[in-house]
Amino acid sequence: MTTEDRTTHRADAGWHAMMAQFTGGLSPAALITAYVDWYIHLLASPDKLSELIKLGVSDIADIDPAEDPRFADPSWAGFPYNVMAQGFLGAQNWWDAATCGLRGVDPKHANIVHFAARQWLDMFSPANFALTNPQVQDRTRKEAGQNLIRGARYWIEDFNRLLSKHPRRPSSYVVGEDLATTPGDVVMRNRLVELIRYRPTTEKVHPEPILIVPAWIMKYYILDLTSERSLVAYLRDQGFEVFILSWKNPDEDDADLSMQDYVDLGIRAAIAQIRSMGAKKLHAVGYCLGGTLLAIAASALARDGDKALATMSLLASQVDFSEPGELGLFINESQVAFLEDMMQTKGYLKADQMAGAFQLLRSNDLIWSRVIRHYLLGERTHDNPLMAWNADATRMPAKMHSEYLRHLFLENDLAKGRFEVDGASVALTDIRCPVYSVGTETDHVSPWQSVYRFGLLADTDVTFSLTNGGHNGGILSEPGHEGRHFRTSHKTEAHSHVTAQTWFDRTRPKDGSWWPHWAKWLAAHSARPVDCRPISAKPLDAAPGRYVFG
Numbered sequence: 001m002t003t004e005d006r007t008t009h010r011a012d013a014g015w016h017a018m019m020a021q022f023t024g025g026l027s028p029a030a031l032i033t034a035y036v037d038w039y040i041h042l043l044a045s046p047d048k049l050s051e052l053i054k055l056g057v058s059d060i061a062d063i064d065p066a067e068d069p070r071f072a073d074p075s076w077a078g079f080p081y082n083v084m085a086q087g088f089l090g091a092q093n094w095w096d097a098a099t100c101g102l103r104g105v106d107p108k109h110a111n112i113v114h115f116a117a118r119q120w121l122d123m124f125s126p127a128n129f130a131l132t133n134p135q136v137q138d139r140t141r142k143e144a145g146q147n148l149i150r151g152a153r154y155w156i157e158d159f160n161r162l163l164s165k166h167p168r169r170p171s172s173y174v175v176g177e178d179l180a181t182t183p184g185d186v187v188m189r190n191r192l193v194e195l196i197r198y199r200p201t202t203e204k205v206h207p208e209p210i211l212i213v214p215a216w217i218m219k220y221y222i223l224d225l226t227s228e229r230s231l232v233a234y235l236r237d238q239g240f241e242v243f244i245l246s247w248k249n250p251d252e253d254d255a256d257l258s259m260q261d262y263v264d265l266g267i268r269a270a271i272a273q274i275r276s277m278g279a280k281k282l283h284a285v286g287y288c289l290g291g292t293l294l295a296i297a298a299s300a301l302a303r304d305g306d307k308a309l310a311t312m313s314l315l316a317s318q319v320d321f322s323e324p325g326e327l328g329l330f331i332n333e334s335q336v337a338f339l340e341d342m343m344q345t346k347g348y349l350k351a352d353q354m355a356g357a358f359q360l361l362r363s364n365d366l367i368w369s370r371v372i373r374h375y376l377l378g379e380r381t382h383d384n385p386l387m388a389w390n391a392d393a394t395r396m397p398a399k400m401h402s403e404y405l406r407h408l409f410l411e412n413d414l415a416k417g418r419f420e421v422d423g424a425s426v427a428l429t430d431i432r433c434p435v436y437s438v439g440t441e442t443d444h445v446s447p448w449q450s451v452y453r454f455g456l457l458a459d460t461d462v463t464f465s466l467t468n469g470g471h472n473g474g475i476l477s478e479p480g481h482e483g484r485h486f487r488t489s490h491k492t493e494a495h496s497h498v499t500a501q502t503w504f505d506r507t508r509p510k511d512g513s514w515w516p517h518w519a520k521w522l523a524a525h526s527a528r529p530v531d532c533r534p535i536s537a538k539p540l541d542a543a544p545g546r547y548v549f550g
Helices: 003-023 028-043 046-056 081-099 107-123 134-143 146-163 231-237 259-276 289-303 326-330 333-344 355-361 363-376 385-391 398-410 448-452 500-506 515-524
Strands: 184-189 193-198 210-213 242-247 282-287 309-315 435-440 462-467 485-491
Touching: 028 046, 028 107, 028 333, 046 081, 081 107, 107 326, 134 146, 134 363, 146 363, 184 259, 193 231, 193 259, 210 231, 210 259, 210 289, 231 242, 231 515, 242 259, 259 282, 259 289, 259 398, 282 289, 289 309, 309 515, 333 398, 435 448, 435 515, 448 462, 448 500, 462 515
Parallel strands: 210 242, 210 282, 282 309, 309 435, 435 462
Antiparallel strands: 184 193, 193 242, 462 485
16 A cells, blocks of 8 residues: 555545544444435335335324333323324324335445434334423422423533543442452463452362453443342352453553454453463353354364363353344444444444444434433433443444454354354364353344354254343343343254244243253253362452453
8 A cells, every 4th residue: 555545544534533422433434325225116116105105194093102111101092192193103103104115225325224213203202302291391390490491401411521531420339349359369461461360159160260351441340240130159159160351441542452352362262361370171152252262262172172161151142143133233344344444444343333333223212212301301210230331331442343344244154164263264063062142132232033043053052041131131141130031941952943933932931040050950950069270379369350441
């Protein structure tokens, strides 16, 4: 590349980075391309246009607003609010019809336009405005407008904070005091990870320790949230020696870290450290993208004949990205190139630069319901541990994130046996250890149907469990948590494959948490408990370590 080309590219990157401040990190070119494809095909479809004209003049009186959570309050049943809600839902139905079932349109483009139209409509829901929301008007009358004054003050606070270096509201929960409090020690540290060992509470432990690999886009303590909601503490109390990786929050100096580095400095380094402490085999657990990375590392271990893993557990983790769910709408060549230019300016991707995509997936829950509650009703959401963790954002190094998006999301190399570790491809079919895979019913990040596909790609025994809840709440499903249930089944090589929906229909739910079922499965694949291993070297720090504060 010439000097002139590099200068031009720097200008492009700077321009795209500036644009990203207004688009939430989303590429406008991707949306425009999808819209043009849809619009041209719509103009060339007279039958579809006729259908839409008829739908546009149809009676909306039969629409029941109460079926939509936004209009479920009884106050929406009275005039004129019922007419407003019916008109809005009628427009929503019209756009649903206009953006679906149009022959010739690229299916991904059709999904993008449908999604964008729904987001645009949601913005203008009558529930979002004080003059058209009967609940807000009732509150305003009762409080003589004080709710709107508080809401205006909250908006100013949030706007000023958005312009500052600390866009999130400060939390009353403190890491190391209220969160991530399970006693443990940092037994290894390198430029990318700390390895934390939790102190056993049982006289004996299974000889196979558990190594947990969280996603690198989140702080590890989602799995050690509080004393009541700690997965690591639960496993520890079941007689397991538990280790977890705490990823460093990367900065400019880490721009060149690659997926290979995350395998080597993360999972491989942790396995080597645990083995040096006397363990011959271990149970490996990956959560979200940590599970994807673990599957890559496990495939490489299997390819090389290394039988370090007694089992592998994948929690809300995808290995096949052919059906990534709604998040896949935001990942295409245009979007990846846009993100790469954004990352070039600083060497990493800030968490809030992709926050727009995640919030849009659940805009009514994550955006508009908060607008109504905070700025119209004048109520602040009470702080809680999960919100505090969610606000503790992390960054992603440019090279690694680009490789992840291109090789996994765009090209699906892992599922197709093309992903390379150490310069040679790896294959999921090489994995021979038993696998426990968990999906969550309302997961917008790792749709359970995609998680379920691991059983189709594997040549080993797979136990699949599906729990109710979302990406985080479904995994944090501790025993005693009310309203929890899960489905589970076991598949060997001898079993015929069934589709996800068929599996769901055939498998009856069981009440309670999936944690005890998993712990029993881990124990069944473990040897008889032995005395706890002593720590030969002085720990580097007490848990939660240093990297969690970065």
